Amino acid sequence: MTEDQSVRPWGRYEVLATSPAHQVKNIYVLPAKRLSYQRHKERAEHWFIVSGQARITLDGNVFEVTSGASVDIAIGVAHRIENIGQSELIFTEVQTGSYFGEDDIERIEDDFGRTLA
Numbered sequence: 001m002t003e004d005q006s007v008r009p010w011g012r013y014e015v016l017a018t019s020p021a022h023q024v025k026n027i028y029v030l031p032a033k034r035l036s037y038q039r040h041k042e043r044a045e046h047w048f049i050v051s052g053q054a055r056i057t058l059d060g061n062v063f064e065v066t067s068g069a070s071v072d073i074a075i076g077v078a079h080r081i082e083n084i085g086q087s088e089l090i091f092t093e094v095q096t097g098s099y100f101g102e103d104d105i106e107r108i109e110d111d112f113g114r115t116l117a
Contacts, residue, residue: 009112010035011088023100026050029089034082036110043097043104045073047081052089055082078108 005014010033017024049069057080073079083089107116
């Protein structure tokens with residue numbers, strides 16, 4: 001595991017590129033796991049589903065997508081992704097904004113007991 005990779009209880013991510021204006025990650029979600037329901041004050045996100053099946057929640061609206069789909073998440077929009085398939089869900093996340101630190105996560109709900117807002 002390098003400094004650009006991070007293991008989480010739902011899977012892992014790796015940082016592919018970073019600059020003052022953007023950050024790009026590949027995110028790998030284990031079957032039946034989901035990220036926290038969260039929002040950000042400093043960044044927007046664009047998700048491209050590489051492989052797998054996902055359930056997306058955006059500000060309370062729930063829908064399902066598969067490989068090839070894209071999702072745009074504006075700054076301040078509550079969002080979550082869940083792996084509803086039998087294999088690893090892989091998506092690429094492009095973050096744009098003014099700050100990309102992990103402390104810009106405002107958790108609304110979390111399956112793993114991490115700090116909530």
